[in-house]
Amino acid sequence: MKAHRSAPPPAWLGGGPKGPPSAPPTIPPIIINPFNREAPKERIIDPFRTPPPPPVRPPGLPGMRM
Secondary structure: OOOOOOOOOOHHHHOOOOHHHHHHHHHHHHHOHHHHHHHHHHHHHHHHHOOOHHHHOOOHHHHHHO
């Protein structure tokens, strides 16, 4: 009975230095924080966008149902 998946994955699967090289690329996204600050401002606009949808519905029909 051979141990299944006991040996490390083949080199062709992922390669040896797969962890270290991937770390540097992940650091740049953290610099996007300044841009994230702008995103919250856009979220504030959403509340203003939500009120318009109700008027879009026919005022007569919904009113009669109420």
